[in-house]
Amino acid sequence: MRCARLPVRVFRVFRGEVLKQGAGASRIKCLSAASKDRYFQGVNTLSEHEQRGRFIAFEGGEGAGKSTQVKALVARLRGRGLEVVQTREPGGSPGAEALRDLLVQGDAGRWSALSELLMMYAARSDHLEKVIRPALARGAWVVCDRFADSSRAYQGAGGGVAPAFIEQVDRAVVADTQPDLVIVMDMPVEAGLLRALSRGDKENRFESKGLMFHERLRQGFLDRASAVPDRYRVIDAARAIEAISVDVWDAVHRAFAELQAGQ
Numbered sequence: 382m383r384c385a386r387l388p389v390r391v392f393r394v395f396r397g398e399v400l401k402q403g404a405g406a407s408r409i410k411c412l413s414a415a416s417k418d419r420y421f422q423g424v425n426t427l428s429e430h431e432q433r434g435r436f437i438a439f440e441g442g443e444g445a446g447k448s449t450q451v452k453a454l455v456a457r458l459r460g461r462g463l464e465v466v467q468t469r470e471p472g473g474s475p476g477a478e479a480l481r482d483l484l485v486q487g488d489a490g491r492w493s494a495l496s497e498l499l500m501m502y503a504a505r506s507d508h509l510e511k512v513i514r515p516a517l518a519r520g521a522w523v524v525c526d527r528f529a530d531s532s533r534a535y536q537g538a539g540g541g542v543a544p545a546f547i548e549q550v551d552r553a554v555v556a557d558t559q560p561d562l563v564i565v566m567d568m569p570v571e572a573g574l575l576r577a578l579s580r581g582d583k584e585n586r587f588e589s590k591g592l593m594f595h596e597r598l599r600q601g602f603l604d605r606a607s608a609v610p611d612r613y614r615v616i617d618a619a620r621a622i623e624a625i626s627v628d629v630w631d632a633v634h635r636a637f638a639e640l641q642a643g644q
């Protein structure tokens with residue numbers, strides 16, 4: 382349920398002013414029920430992404446080819462004349478990139494899953510404040526290589542942090558800035574790990590966590606996708622790059638009505 386753009390009056394209300402009844406009423410019908418309730422209560426706490434840009438996240442295990450597909454999608458959206466911010470997690474802002482270095486390098490046991498979760502969300506908080514929310518607020522599309530479902534999968538399903546705690550942190554940090562669409566790139570764990578390890582880079586802390594860990598997180602992504610099917614698409618990533626790109630575009634095209642105009 383999406384609203385292309387709300388009038389300036391409504392945006393000012395979002396910034397903390399009390400709502401004048403009737404302002405932007407023609408658009409209220411395209412907001413979520415919870416947002417409508419808040420709107421009519423007089424204080425608009427609508428998220429910026431609900432009102433403005435579009436937010437797409439790519440998720441998946443190691444070696445699933447996310448980065449290649451992110452680049453291809455960004456190029457395609459830009460080809461439509463859209464402003465697109467390509468970003469990634471952990472990272473995406475200078476502060477979050479500094480945390481990334483701590484998170485992805487070193488021994489597998491360097492951080493507990495709980496410490497990782499808190500650092501991931503600290504990085505995410507900075508990324509949201511400095512990059513994602515400003516981009517969405519000006520109407521840009523944001524395409525992010527990993528987002529909060531990686532925390533659910535790696536620190537939750539893989540690392541054993543309680544899902545209820547993750548959701549509590551997520552509500553505080555991500556709040557309403559949830560992705561509009563999550564593309565889960567799925568492939569067998571062993572093939573993905575072989576691909577990732579063959580890259581031989583120094584960001585290999587998570588790769589070294591063992592097969593069972595990666596099996597659990599793969600299942601974590603799939604469980605999440607079936608729990609929230611309207612915002613998730615699972616794509617078979619064990620295929621040629623071009624075939625995957627076709628499916629990614631199909632998923633994006635179907636999810637956003639504005640892309641269908643003139644097609």
Ligand code: ATM
Nearest residue numbers: 470471485501527528531532535587588
């Ligand atoms: P990329 O390699 O996809 O850039 O991601 C870096 C690592 O960060 C990735 N594992 N590896 N390799 C998964 C991990 N990660 C988490 O564990 N939790 C998170 O919330 C995020 C965003 C990433």
